[in-house]
Every structure is written in structure tokens, then in C-alpha cells.
Amino acid sequence: MALLSVRDLRTYFVADEGTTRAVDGATFDLYAGKTLGIVGETGCGKSVTARSILRIVERPGRIVSGEILLQRDGGYIDLAKLDPDGREIRRVRGGEIGLVFQEPMTSFSPVHTVGDQVIEAIQLHRRLDKARARARAIELFRMVGISRPEGRLDEYSWQLSGGLRQRAMIAMALAAEPRLLIADEPTTALDVTTQAQILELLRDLQRKTHMAIMLITHDLGVIAEMADDVVVMYLGRVVEHGPVDQIFHAPKHPYTQALLRSIPGIQHEARVKLPTISGSIPHPFARPAGCPFHPRCALVMACAAAPDGVCCDHHEPELITVEEGHSVSCHLYRKKGAAVPLALESAR
Amino acid sequence: MSTIVTPPPTAVPPQPPAAPLRERLTGQILLDVKDLKKYFVIHRGFLRRTTGYVRAVDDVSFQIQEGETLALVGETGCGKTTTSRCILRAIDPTSGQILFRTESGKTVDVATISKRELRPLRRQMQMIFQDPYSSLNPRMTVLDIIGEPLLVNGVKSRRERIDRVEELMRLVRLRPEYMRRFPHAFSGGQRQRIGIARALALHPKLVVADEPVSALDVSVQAQTLNLLLELQNTLGLTYLFVAHNLGVVKHISDRVAVMYVGQIAELAEREALFRSPKHPYTAALLASVPKPDPRLRGQRKPLPGEVANPAAPPTGCYFHPRCAFAVERCKVERPAWEQISPGHWVRCHRARELTLPGIETSSTVAPAAN
Numbered sequence: 001m002a003l004l005s006v007r008d009l010r011t012y013f014v015a016d017e018g019t020t021r022a023v024d025g026a027t028f029d030l031y032a033g034k035t036l037g038i039v040g041e042t043g044c045g046k047s048v049t050a051r052s053i054l055r056i057v058e059r060p061g062r063i064v065s066g067e068i069l070l071q072r073d074g075g076y077i078d079l080a081k082l083d084p085d086g087r088e089i090r091r092v093r094g095g096e097i098g099l100v101f102q103e104p105m106t107s108f109s110p111v112h113t114v115g116d117q118v119i120e121a122i123q124l125h126r127r128l129d130k131a132r133a134r135a136r137a138i139e140l141f142r143m144v145g146i147s148r149p150e151g152r153l154d155e156y157s158w159q160l161s162g163g164l165r166q167r168a169m170i171a172m173a174l175a176a177e178p179r180l181l182i183a184d185e186p187t188t189a190l191d192v193t194t195q196a197q198i199l200e201l202l203r204d205l206q207r208k209t210h211m212a213i214m215l216i217t218h219d220l221g222v223i224a225e226m227a228d229d230v231v232v233m234y235l236g237r238v239v240e241h242g243p244v245d246q247i248f249h250a251p252k253h254p255y256t257q258a259l260l261r262s263i264p265g266i267q268h269e270a271r272v273k274l275p276t277i278s279g280s281i282p283h284p285f286a287r288p289a290g291c292p293f294h295p296r297c298a299l300v301m302a303c304a305a306a307p308d309g310v311c312c313d314h315h316e317p318e319l320i321t322v323e324e325g326h327s328v329s330c331h332l333y334r335k336k337g338a339a340v341p342l343a344l345e346s347a348r
Numbered sequence: 349m350s351t352i353v354t355p356p357p358t359a360v361p362p363q364p365p366a367a368p369l370r371e372r373l374t375g376q377i378l379l380d381v382k383d384l385k386k387y388f389v390i391h392r393g394f395l396r397r398t399t400g401y402v403r404a405v406d407d408v409s410f411q412i413q414e415g416e417t418l419a420l421v422g423e424t425g426c427g428k429t430t431t432s433r434c435i436l437r438a439i440d441p442t443s444g445q446i447l448f449r450t451e452s453g454k455t456v457d458v459a460t461i462s463k464r465e466l467r468p469l470r471r472q473m474q475m476i477f478q479d480p481y482s483s484l485n486p487r488m489t490v491l492d493i494i495g496e497p498l499l500v501n502g503v504k505s506r507r508e509r510i511d512r513v514e515e516l517m518r519l520v521r522l523r524p525e526y527m528r529r530f531p532h533a534f535s536g537g538q539r540q541r542i543g544i545a546r547a548l549a550l551h552p553k554l555v556v557a558d559e560p561v562s563a564l565d566v567s568v569q570a571q572t573l574n575l576l577l578e579l580q581n582t583l584g585l586t587y588l589f590v591a592h593n594l595g596v597v598k599h600i601s602d603r604v605a606v607m608y609v610g611q612i613a614e615l616a617e618r619e620a621l622f623r624s625p626k627h628p629y630t631a632a633l634l635a636s637v638p639k640p641d642p643r644l645r646g647q648r649k650p651l652p653g654e655v656a657n658p659a660a661p662p663t664g665c666y667f668h669p670r671c672a673f674a675v676e677r678c679k680v681e682r683p684a685w686e687q688i689s690p691g692h693w694v695r696c697h698r699a700r701e702l703t704l705p706g707i708e709t710s711s712t713v714a715p716a717a718n
């Protein structure tokens with residue numbers, strides 16, 4: 001049973017200049033003890049997906065449809081239906097779901113010590129007096145591998161190195177023993193050696209607490225290292241979703257394939273031309289019709305050439321299951337003779 | 349499950365190899381950096397008394413041949429940018445020599461040359477910056493941005509500048525029609541190309557690129573790396589390429605210098621450095637890189653501890669508190685910068701005796717997606 005199910009989530013930013021469909025029909029599940037990696041290039045909607053789950057999307061952004069089902073007491077509550085300022089969501093935010101941001105500098109206030117802030121987070125979700133909460137904070141700091149935790153509690157975030165700050169941020173996110181940790185680019189600002197330490201820490205914590213992790217990054221190396229399952233996003237849509245080994249060794253979507261080819265790896269031949277994806281990511285207001293990737297796709301099928309009249313530039317592909325647990329949103333994988341859904345037909 | 353219409357082809361067409369190293373190189377040393385130091389003074393209190401020094405660059409030596417790419421890698425704060433800025437004389441070094449071979453074949457010491465003599469040299473050394481967003485003036489058109497160095501260097505005719513900017517824009521694959529637009533109308537990758545065109549406007553010999561692709565997405569990064577390689581081959585450019593991403597470094601460089609706390613720990617030809625590193629820090633760095641292949645998972649052991657503070661570096665070898673191979677000598681004696689085999693330089697007491705794991709690199713290993 002999934003811990004969290006996101007179903008056809010759509011989050012739009014509506015402004016006078018145009019509408020950004022930041023998340024445009026995302027569906028995926030998160031399971032206890034497992035890590036789901038979310039990858040995609042800048043602006044594809046990774047952070048807005050995370051913010052939607054926690055209901056902290058900034059105005060003029062709004063969830064326009066979809067469900068975010070959090071398992072609780074054998075049933076589900078739909079986070080998408082909650083009042084974003086209400087008591088219920090505050091119990092979830094920082095309680096059942098912890099959050100780690102990319103830039104820990106902005107997550108801590110510079111005028112209070114990190115200890116005070118972690119203690120406050122603990123007291124928000126658990127009834128502990130100051131002394132007990134402090135003891136718990138020390139325990140958390142030790143757990144995330146901060147040496148001299150008693151001393152560090154009394155320091156300010158700007159006195160800590162990047163790696164220590166990120167650890168303190170993780171300690172704060174763990175304050176209420178969340179069942180799900182959302183980590184949005186937790187290591188992007190860090191050096192590789194520090195990154196390796198933090199990723200090891202997350203894996204270790206997951207082993208101990210069995211929490212689910214939603215790991216957002218555009219670094220495919222980090223995904224290969226950490227994820228059990230992977231969601232690949234492009235222009236607000238999930239274009240491919242599957243087990244990590246499948247995504248890296250048998251990717252289905254032309255975008256996933258192209259993305260993997262364009263990484264300059266330390267194991268590959270040097271100084272040869274890297275395969276690239278033609279064109280660039282479209283402006284969010286000028287989103288292509290049909291498959292959002294079609295203007296850049298090397299395998300695009302035009303109407304005249306398409307066997308059953310379904311073409312990439314007119315019809316938006318649905319997520320098609322190609323194997324157990326592996327789905328892809330691309331017309332190349334349409335089953336023979338499958339009817340074009342009515343809604344898509346009318347869009348023609 | 350059931351039938352699938354067309355599994356798309358996944359094979360990549362074979363890529364033409366870049367010009368081999370020997371053809372690109374003239375054998376001339378373009379830049380010879382000797383014992384470079386840059387200490388920043390730390391002031392404290394009302395009287396601004398000197399209370400210490402940040403040893404940002406602490407005894408760095410290397411050479412770059414004409415036509416090659418030397419990569420400078422290392423973790424944040426290790427002194428990569430400070431080294432580059434000294435070479436371009438954007439800041440004055442504390443000591444050391446920076447010998448640059450000018451177009452006329454003369455060798456000058458950039459570290460000590462007077463400001464007046466430096467002027468004509470600036471043209472021959474140019475910089476590409478990391479951040480394509482903040483390094484371009486938002487109120488200037490692309491024409492003015494790329495044309496500015498031309499104007500400053502005496503190309504007074506507007507017509508001539510337009511022609512030259514057009515040519516430069518084509519060179520970096522930007523549409524010349526867009527020359528009257530402002531930077532905000534371009535994507536990150538396009539802005540980086542504007543920066544590259546500007547750097548190339550005056551036919552420099554040496555291009556110092558400080559993290560030129562770090563802020564870009566992988567697909568845009570690939571386009572930019574291809575462009576930089578191509579420009580090097582066609583224009584005979586020499587690159588000092590600063591980066592922290594080892595995949596990028598492996599891809600673009602001929603030789604690699606690994607920095608740690610203001611010093612170069614190891615310097616070698618690309619393949620030698622990746623395949624058989626000699627410094628424990630290089631080996632640890634290589635082992636820390638997440639490989640884009642889940643089947644290689646769990647092979648890495650994080651390096652413990654944190655980067656040393658350049659204002660109070662450890663005694664002996666700066667790396668000894670984190671080094672798995674440290675012996676008593678490492679704590680007390682500073683290792684010398686030694687050449688242990690032709691072209692392979694290391695700063696480690698145990699470099700000759702240790703066998704360290706590198707990366708299996710092979711020209712036949714294709715990207716994971718194939």
C-alpha cells in the first residue's frame with residue numbers, strides 16, 4: 001500500500017501574461033522504506049510538485065485538479081483538499097512529511113541559533129519541555145553525524161560549513177520522525193565528497209527509520225546511486241516512470257534516452273562530440289501541442305506517417321505500461337489497434 | 349506485457365573523434381606558473397590589525413602548452429578562482445611568477461608587469477564566467493556586449509563592429525538576427541554563448557573558463573562543451589578550464605590538476621590521472637563521484653571529515669587528517685612537489701609506494717543509455 005499517492009496532479013500559475021502549467025498531470029506513488037527519484041531539467045516542475053504536496057505553492061500558483069492521497073490509519077486523506085493554512089496540513093508539514101531544501105542557508109534564520117530552531121521544530125510536533133527537547137536535538141545532531149553536537153546547537157547557521165548546515169537541516173526535518181522525507185536537491189550546492197557523506201547519511205537513516213524518501217535532483221548520478229524508482233519529468237508531465245535499473249539500462253522515452261546520452265561521464269571516451277538534444281526547452285507559455293517533447297524528438301511521427309493516424313504533434317500521449325512497474329508516455333509504445341481516446345481526438 | 353509497436357532505436361551514431369592531441373599542440377609553452385602564492389590578509393577589530401592570512405593559493409606550479417586544455421579541479425574554496433584571477437592579473441599575486449608567451453614570441457611575467465604593459469596583453473587572455481545570468485549587463489544589447497571589447501580596442505567603425513559581431517555570433521551558433529536583443533531574451537545556454545563570443549572577440553590565445561558549464565542543465569551543458577571543443581580545434585585556443593565536476597573535466601581536458609587547500613595535490617595527463625591516481629585525495633575524489641549507473645551502486649566509501657581551513661591549514665601534508673594512508677611523517681613534514689614519472693606530478697610522501705584505485709575508463713565504454 002502506497003504511503004503517498006499523487007494522482008493526475010495539476011498545478012498552474014495563472015498570470016496576465018499567460019498560464020504556466022508547472023505540473024500538468026503528474027501521477028506516482030511513494031512507499032515506506034523506498035526512495036523515489038524525480039529527475040528532469042530546470043523548470044520541468046520538480047519543486048512545484050514537492051511544494052504542491054506540502055501545500056506551500058506560492059501565489060498565483062494553485063492546484064487546479066488531482067489528488068494527493070496520504071495514507072493514515074488504514075485510510076487516506078487528500079492533501080489537495082485541505083486548507084493550505086489550516087491545522088490539518090500543519091500537522092502533516094514538518095510532522096508526517098519532512099522537507100529538506102537545496103539551499104540550507106535560507107532555511108535557517110540567521111538571528112537564532114540552529115539549536116533554538118531545531119528545538120522549536122521538535123516542540124511544535126511533540127510535547128516535550130525545553131530540557132527534553134534539547135536532549136532530543138542533541139540526539140538528532142548526533143544521528144546526522146554532527147560532531148560536538150552540544151556546542152553546535154549554540155552556533156548560528158552562518159557559522160557552519162555547507163555540509164554541516166545541510167546535516168542540521170536534515171536533523172530539523174527529522175525532528176518529528178516523518179514517514180516521508182522530501183529532499184529537493186539536497187546536495188546540489190555541495191562538493192562531491194560532502195555529497196557522498198550526505199547521501200550515505202540519508203540511506204542510513206532510511207534503513208533505520210524505514211521512511212519513504214522523495215529525492216528531487218537533476219543529477220542522474222545521484223539518482224543512480226540512491227533511487228529505487230525514478231520519475232522523469234518534462235514540461236510538467238511524467239514522461240517515464242520505472243525501476244531505476246530499467247530507467248538507466250533500458251530507457252524507453254526518447255527524452256530519457258537523450259538525457260542519459262548527454263552526460264559527460266568519467267568512464268566515457270574523452271573529447272568526442274557529446275550527443276545533444278536538438279533545440280531547447282520551450283518557454284512555459286508556448287508549450288507545444290501533442291507530445292510536449294515532439295519538437296525536439298528524433299523519432300517524432302507526423303500525422304501522414306503515423307500508422308493509425310495518431311501523431312506526436314497533435315495527440316498528447318498517455319502513460320502506457322510497458323512492463324510491470326514501468327510506464328512511458330510516448331506514442332512509439334502504443335499498442336496496435338488501440339483506439340485514440342475521445343478527449344484527444346477532439347483536440348485534433 | 350503485450351505487443352509494442354516500435355521499440356525506438358537506441359544506438360548512437362559514431363561520433364567523429366576530435367583532433368588528436370599531437371596535431372593540436374605546437375610544443376610551445378604558453379603559460380608557465382611558478383611557485384604562485386596568494387595570501388589574503390585577515391583584519392580584525394577597530395584598528396584593523398592583521399590577525400592572519402588565508403592561504404588561498406599556496407605554492408602552485410604548472411605549465412600549459414599552446415593548444416591544450418588544462419583542467420583545474422577541486423572542492424569549493426580550494427583556490428581555483430583565485431589562481432585564475434592571478435593569471436589574468438585581476439588580482440596581484442603575493443609571490444611567484446606567471447610567465448606568458450606573447451603573440452610576438454616574447455615571454456613576460458604577468459605577476460610583476462606594470463599596468464601599462466599589461467594593457468595590450470589583456471587582449472590575448474580572456475575569461476569566460478560561470479554565471480551566464482549575472483555576467484552580462486542586462487541593459488546592453490548583444491551587439492554592444494560582444495562589440496564592447498572591439499570598441500575598447502580601437503574598432504571605432506560601427507559597421508565594422510556589426511560585421512565582426514555577426515561573424516562571432518555565427519561562430520558560437522547564435523542567430524545574428526538577434527543581435528539587437530537584450531540578454532533576458534536568451535536562455536541560459538544561449539547567454540553562455542554570448543559570453544563565449546565576447547571572450548573570443550579579440551582573438552585571444554589563452555581562454556580561462558571558470559566553471560563555464562556548472563550552472564547549465566545536462567543537455568545544454570553537452571551543447572556548450574561541444575562548442576568549446578570545436579572552437580579549440582578550429583581557432584587553436586588554449587584553455588585553462590576550472591571546474592568541480594569530474595565528468596566534465598574528464599571530457600574536455602588533456603591534462604588535469606587537482607587542487608586541495610590552495611595547493612596542487614596531483615597533476616597528470618587525463619588518462620593517467622583517472623586510471624591510476626597517485627595521490628590519496630585524487631583517488632578519494634574519483635571514488636566520491638556518483639556514477640550514472642545503478643549497477644555500480646554502493647562501491648563508494650565517503651571520504652571522512654571536512655576540507656581544511658586555508659586560514660589555519662594542518663601541519664605537514666594538508667590532507668593528512670582525512671587520509672587513510674597517513675603515517676607519522678605526514679603529520680610533521682610537508683610533502684614536496686615531485687615528478688614521479690614523466691609528466692606526472694604529485695605532492696605526497698607515499699606516492700611512489702601506494703597503488704590506488706582509479707576509474708576504469710575505456711574508449712569502448714558507451715553511455716549507459718545504449
Ligand SMILES: Nc1ncnc2c1ncn2[C@@H]1O[C@H](COP(=O)(O)OP(=O)(O)OP(=O)(O)O)[C@@H](O)[C@H]1O
Nearest residue numbers: 013020022041042043044045046047048049058284
Ligand atoms: N512562484 C512562481 N510564479 C510563477 N511561475 C513559477 C513559480 N514557481 C515556479 N514557476 C514556474 O513553474 C515551472 C516549474 O518550476 P519548478 O521550480 O518546479 O522547476 P524545477 O523542476 O524545480 O526546476 P529547477 O531544477 O530549476 O529547480 C517553471 O516554468 C517555473 O518558471
Ligand SMILES: Nc1ncnc2c1ncn2[C@@H]1O[C@H](COP(=O)(O)OP(=O)(O)OP(=O)(O)O)[C@@H](O)[C@H]1O
Nearest residue numbers: 388402404423424425426427428429430431592658
Ligand atoms: N578577496 C578575498 N578575501 C579573503 N579571502 C578570499 C578572497 N577571495 C577568496 N578568498 C578565500 O580564498 C580561498 C579560495 O577561494 P577561491 O574562490 O579561489 O576558491 P574556488 O576553488 O574558486 O572555490 P569555488 O569552487 O567555491 O568557486 C577561500 O577560502 C576563500 O574564502
Ligand code: SF4
Nearest residue numbers: 665668671678696697
Ligand atoms: S602525504 Fe601522507 S597524508 Fe598526505 S596524502 Fe600522502 S599519504 Fe596521505
Ligand SMILES: [Mg+2]
Nearest residue numbers: 046047048184
Ligand atoms: Mg527546483
Ligand SMILES: [Mg+2]
Nearest residue numbers: 428429430558
Ligand atoms: Mg571559484
